[in-house]
Amino acid sequence: MNKRTRQLTAVLILGVTAAALAQGTTFLTIGSGSTTGVYFPVATGMAKMVNDAGSGVRANARSTGGSVFNMNAIASGELDAAVAQNDVVYYAYKGTGLQAFQGKANSKLRTMAVLYPEVLHVVARKDSGIKTIADLKGKRVVIGDLGSGTELTAKQVMEAYGLGFDDLGQALRVSPAQGITLMQDKRADALFYTVGVGASAISQIAQTVDVNMVPVSGNQAASLIKKYPFYVRFNVPAKSYRGVGATVPSVAVQATLVTSTALSEDAVYRAMKAIFDSEADVKGLHPSLNSNFSYAKAVKGIPAPLHAGAVKFFKEKGLNVK
Structure with missing residues (x-):
């Protein structure tokens, strides 16, 4: 085998090896x-x-x-x-x-x-007067991106309280990032977000706006879990976010x-x-x-x-x- 043949053979072997690696x-x-x-x-x-x-x-x-x-x-x-x-x-x-x-x-x-559990966070501006899910009626509420899991959760939770999206003053279907801006600019009164505790979106809102964390509890939570067995009760620990001084009962999926x-x-x-x-x-x-x-x-x-x-x-x- 001459030198050129050896070189061509080596190139061929390298090419085949590279192709095999790529295929693998x-x-x-x-x-x-x-x-x-x-x-x-x-x-x-x-x-x-x-x-x-x-x-x-x-x-x-x-x-x-x-x-x-x-x-x-x-x-x-x-x-x-x-x-x-x-x-x-x-x-x-x-x-x-x-x-x-x-x-x-x-x-x-x-x-x-x-x-991990994904906890429903219902965050409301303190100046909105929203303290319960029932208080969302007539308010401007971020319900999650169109087709998102958060939108579905918001719908199911509101149904447990006898409310639908039509009962809101405005149902805002936007991304979490857009929701932050709307809350900060007083163009939204509350925000739904199904997310792990400690999410930066919730932290960012709490750092820049005085907020209430709205509970999901009692008979409404029980009926929700009965109808949709994926949900479990979950407490958002106190001090998870700025201004949230007490444990807040909610629900979670996974x-x-x-x-x-x-x-x-x-x-x-x-x-x-x-x-x-x-x-x-x-x-x-x-x-x-x-x-x-x-x-x-x-x-x-x-x-x-x-x-x-x-x-x-x-x-x-x-x-x-x-």
Whole structure:
């Protein structure tokens, strides 16, 4: 073999190796939510963990409109995985509950892990006089982005109090970032946001506006939980935000990492190993995870079946899953 032949052979081998490596890499786009919420930093942190692991999976996180958008984007293939409210995932899986999913059940949806409780925050300007959900009647209220999980939660909670969006003075369907501005500029009286405790959006409002945290409790909370079993009672701890001096009763759903059967068992298993192999590392991603995440909780209240790759991972961690 002459020198030129050896050089050509070496180039060919390198080219084949590079192609093989490229073919062996799975690229994972993870949908999150608004940059002012908890989904985005959690998804960004998870993508970094996947990339740092060097396991043949590469990931990036995308800011999106939230849970409903994420479910439709997984169905269309625009996203490979996403963080979403467990109730919204269930509705997408079953093809019910929301107009966006009616008659379009996505049986390919799969759960990777339940992450943390998403607490309904109902924040009102003190000068609005709003102290209860009933007081929202006739007021200007931010109910979440159109098609977001927050919009759905706002609708269901208001129904428990005998109210609908038509009872509001103005139903403002905007992003959390826009909602902050409206609250600060006195163009909104109150804001709904389903998000982990400590979210920057709520903190930002509380730092710049005198606010009340409106409770969801009593018989109304009980009827809500009975009708929609995804909800659980959850207390927002005192001093979680500026001006919130006492514990505020509310309700919560669960933030869940989901994917679809379009991703292979091996790819999901490798992503699971990269993200979840250490409980301590997962807890370090965000305060919402710090006090709430565990392997045992990660498989409780799953809204769609576990992905085969997640089953393999959790079985290795000693959990009885299928």
